[in-house]
Each structure stands twice: as structure tokens, then as C-alpha cells.
Amino acid sequence: KQEVTQIPAALSVPEGENLVLNCSFTDSAIYNLQWFRQDPGKGLTSLLLIQSSQREQTSGRLNASLDKSSGRSTLYIAASQPGDSATYLCAVKGGTASKLTFGTGTRLQVTL
Amino acid sequence: NAGVTQTPKFQVLKTGQSMTLQCAQDMNHEYMSWYRQDPGMGLRLIHYSVGAGITDQGEVPNGYNVSRSTTEDFPLRLLSAAPSQTSVYFCASSYTGRAEAFFGQGTRLTVV
Numbered sequence: 001k002q003e004v005t006q007i008p009a010a011l012s013v014p015e016g017e018n019l020v021l022n023c024s025f026t027d028s029a030i031y032n033l034q035w036f037r038q039d040p041g042k043g044l045t046s047l048l049l050i051q052s053s054q055r056e057q058t059s060g061r062l063n064a065s066l067d068k069s070s071g072r073s074t075l076y077i078a079a080s081q082p083g084d085s086a087t088y089l090c091a092v093k094g095g096t097a098s099k100l101t102f103g104t105g106t107r108l109q110v111t112l
Numbered sequence: 113n114a115g116v117t118q119t120p121k122f123q124v125l126k127t128g129q130s131m132t133l134q135c136a137q138d139m140n141h142e143y144m145s146w147y148r149q150d151p152g153m154g155l156r157l158i159h160y161s162v163g164a165g166i167t168d169q170g171e172v173p174n175g176y177n178v179s180r181s182t183t184e185d186f187p188l189r190l191l192s193a194a195p196s197q198t199s200v201y202f203c204a205s206s207y208t209g210r211a212e213a214f215f216g217q218g219t220r221l222t223v224v
Contacts, residue, residue, distance in 0.1 A: 004154075031210045043202065043217035051210055089155075091213075098143045098162075098208050099170070102155040 006103035023090035030094040118216035135203030144186040148199040
């Protein structure tokens with residue numbers, strides 16, 4: 001059974017700092033990995049999708065990497081801003097019928 | 113672009129009542145799924161569908177029914193609500209295979 005872990009569970013950084021969020025998974029037989037952002041009381045917004053054959057994806061200040069063989073992904077946020085404050089979730093897709101398995105998220109707070 | 117639309121956004125039920133959570137997508141996605149999100153447990157898969165007329169159980173299907181009569185709609189039925197079903201429910205859709213998943217804004221359900 002696939003298990004996804006995100007460390008740390010919570011993180012507080014001052015504005016402007018670069019930061020890394022971690023995601024690990026137990027079964028390397030995945031199709032892809034997706035990073036989401038969730039604001040309090042809101043839905044999930046897709047940030048980046050990395051296919052299993054890719055090493056990284058970039059969107060603006062966000063860069064996600066994938067090391068499938070070691071079961072790890074990182075989300076790098078450059079020059080953090082207070083508007084980046086949210087919970088970040090990673091999910092891996094694998095197994096039958098496109099199932100997503102989620103981690104429990106990292107709650108990020110960027111302070112002024 | 114409507115994307116994935118869930119209704120209602122909030123609902124309070126009494127124990128034993130039944131209700132249907134609605135989910136509709138306008139992207140012609142084959143794959144649709146329902147998740148519940150509980151504190152500290154991440155999102156867990158309830159039911160999913162790979163196309164009209166085809167549904168299957170996820171990780172936590174007990175107490176829920178689904179049907180898929182059209183590509184666009186995937187309603188989730190609570191047969192007899194229990195306090196343990198108090199949660200936030202998310203509907204998602206995607207093309208099958210390695211495609212990106214899109215989520216609705218969620219339905220916050222409280223069973224008293």
C-alpha cells in the first residue's frame with residue numbers, strides 16, 4: 001500500500017527566505033506526483049505536476065523535483081512572500097485507475 | 113471556465129438523514145473521484161469512476177453510494193448520515209492515466 005509522508009508538518013519562515021518542503025513515498029511505481037496548495041477552508045489548487053519520467057518542473061518561483069528511485073520529491077519556493085502562506089499537499093498517482101494518494105501536508109506561514 | 117463544481121458548500125445533517133453531494137465537471141474528463149479530508153489524516157479516496165456507468169470503491173467506501181450516468185456528473189450519496197461522516201468532501205476529475213487532477217472547492221458536512 002502506498003504511503004506518503006510530508007515533513008515538516010508546519011513551518012514558519014520570514015518573508016524573503018527560500019524554503020524546501022519535503023515529500024516521500026514508499027512505492028516507487030508511480031505515474032506522476034502532483035503538488036497542491038490549500039488555503040484555509042478552500043479547495044485544492046494544483047501547483048505542479050511531475051511525470052515519473054521527469055526530474056523537475058518549474059512554475060514561477062516554484063520548483064519541484066522528483067527522485068522516483070529514492071521515493072522523494074521536494075518543492076522549492078524562492079523568495080517567499082506572505083501570500084505563500086497555505087498548506088501544501090503532495091499526492092502520488094499510481095496503481096489501478098489513476099488513484100491519488102495524499103500526504104497530510106505542510107502548513108507554511110510566511111511572516112513579515 | 114467552471115472546472116469542477118461542488119454543491120452545496122456547507123451542510124448540516126441530523127444523524128440518520130440522507131443526502132446527495134453534487135459534483136459536475138465541464139472538461140470531458142473520464143475519471144472522477146470523491147475524497148474526504150479529516151484533520152491529521154490527509155485526503156482519503158471514497159469512490160471513483162473511470163467513465164459513465166463504471167464505478168468502484170476506494171479506501172473508505174462504507175456508508176456512501178455513487179453512480180455515474182453521464183460523463184459530467186458524479187453524485188455522492190450518504191444513505192444514513194452518522195457523526196463519523198462529519199468531514200470536508202472533495203470531488204476531483206482528470207483524464208485517465210498520467211493526467212493532472214483538478215479539484216472542486218469542497219463541501220463541509222457536519223452530522224449532529
